[in-house]
Amino acid sequence: MRHSILRECIKITLLQTGYKKCILIYKEEARLNILRAVVIIGLSLILLTKPIGVVFAQDEEGFVQRSIVSKTDAIVLSVIFPGLGQMTAGQTYKGISLFLAETVSLILTINAHENYKTKNKVYDKDMIEFDNLANRGNYIIAVRQFEDLKDRSDELDNLNTIRNTALIVAGAVYAYNIIDSIFFSPSTIESRRADNSNSHIFVNSTIIDRTPGILLSKSF
Amino acid sequence: MKIISFFMAPILLIVIALGCSKDHSAPTFAKYAVTSKPIDVEAKYDPETKSVNVTWIMSNTTGVVDYYVSISDSSDIDFGNLILRATNSLERSYSFNVIDYVQPEMSTILYFTVSAVYKNENLNYFVGPRADNPDTALVIIE
Numbered sequence: 001m002r003h004s005i006l007r008e009c010i011k012i013t014l015l016q017t018g019y020k021k022c023i024l025i026y027k028e029e030a031r032l033n034i035l036r037a038v039v040i041i042g043l044s045l046i047l048l049t050k051p052i053g054v055v056f057a058q059d060e061e062g063f064v065q066r067s068i069v070s071k072t073d074a075i076v077l078s079v080i081f082p083g084l085g086q087m088t089a090g091q092t093y094k095g096i097s098l099f100l101a102e103t104v105s106l107i108l109t110i111n112a113h114e115n116y117k118t119k120n121k122v123y124d125k126d127m128i129e130f131d132n133l134a135n136r137g138n139y140i141i142a143v144r145q146f147e148d149l150k151d152r153s154d155e156l157d158n159l160n161t162i163r164n165t166a167l168i169v170a171g172a173v174y175a176y177n178i179i180d181s182i183f184f185s186p187s188t189i190e191s192r193r194a195d196n197s198n199s200h201i202f203v204n205s206t207i208i209d210r211t212p213g214i215l216l217s218k219s220f
Numbered sequence: 221m222k223i224i225s226f227f228m229a230p231i232l233l234i235v236i237a238l239g240c241s242k243d244h245s246a247p248t249f250a251k252y253a254v255t256s257k258p259i260d261v262e263a264k265y266d267p268e269t270k271s272v273n274v275t276w277i278m279s280n281t282t283g284v285v286d287y288y289v290s291i292s293d294s295s296d297i298d299f300g301n302l303i304l305r306a307t308n309s310l311e312r313s314y315s316f317n318v319i320d321y322v323q324p325e326m327s328t329i330l331y332f333t334v335s336a337v338y339k340n341e342n343l344n345y346f347v348g349p350r351a352d353n354p355d356t357a358l359v360i361i362e
Contacts, residue, residue, distance in 0.1 A: 135345075140349070143249075149247040150246065
């Protein structure tokens with residue numbers, strides 16, 4: 001690409017357009033290349049996160065890109081992370097709720113887990129010291145260390161409870177999300193049909209006086 | 221991909237659940253709880269020999285190899301800020317000269333307390349609990 005641009009530049013220079021213009025064209029080309037790369041990467045990311053077919057539909061405002069998600073795709077997305085399937089299938093609020101619930105419970109789990117691991121490492125070290133007091137140690141120090149270790153053991157118990165509770169919640173949300181995506185979530189097309197039926201506006205193909213047409217009806 | 225996702229999800233949950241198992245155990249004091257403390261510690265100063273004779277009672281001497289007698293001149297009597305001395309015997313009395321620990325022509329109150337030293341299959345020269353009530357002796361070196 002650069003060679004061709006350079007060749008173009010040389011041509012332009014030969015045509016007495018000047019060196020400055022050549023540089024400007026080169027810069028413009030580079031900018032366009034960057035823009036193209038950004039658009040391609042962005043589209044690739046969108047396609048990767050939404051493994052779905054893309055169609056274009058026409059309405060009064062022009063071309064609007066719309067996505068269609070099959071039920072299986074929605075389930076797969078839900079398996080990858082709770083709420084994704086529901087969100088892409090049109091159940092936005094439910095999807096966001098599941099996504100947030102899972103994220104919060106996972107953050108809590110990870111936080112409690114890291115806290116537990118760090119404190120447990122120090123606790124284990126002190127437990128060894130406590131056991132070593134049996135060798136030429138002292139009862140008074142043993143009592144002090146025992147009280148301290150007991151408190152810290154209780155703290156670790158609490159952290160373990162928080163971690164496991166958050167993990168159970170995360171698991172429950174995940175399980176509910178899978179069940180919901182399999183049994184209760186419609187595909188995008190189904191949810192659009194539901195949206196249409198809720199709006200009481202129907203668009204159907206019909207034949208009027210032997211001529212094909214479109215029937216637009218609204219119920220009140 | 222779909223099958224992998226379906227099978228990986230429960231496996232991942234099991235792995236996480238196992239990773240979150242309780243890794244710590246509560247401390248136990250059983251090993252040290254078998255030790256007992258001496259009672260009725262008495263300290264008597266003999267002005268003629270300038271020594272203090274400390275006596276005590278120890279009801280259960282199982283695992284006891286000797287005793288620590290600690291002498292303090294303040295409230296910090298846990299380990300004896302003046303001296304912590306092993307008796308090296310199972311005798312329940314100990315006598316020692318206090319002239320090195322008391323300034324001449326000054327009255328000094330000394331605190332005496334006693335702990336048993338244990339040695340058994342779990343404990344190796346472990347200093348047990350000290351007597352609850354340390355005895356005092358008024359020492360005057362003329």
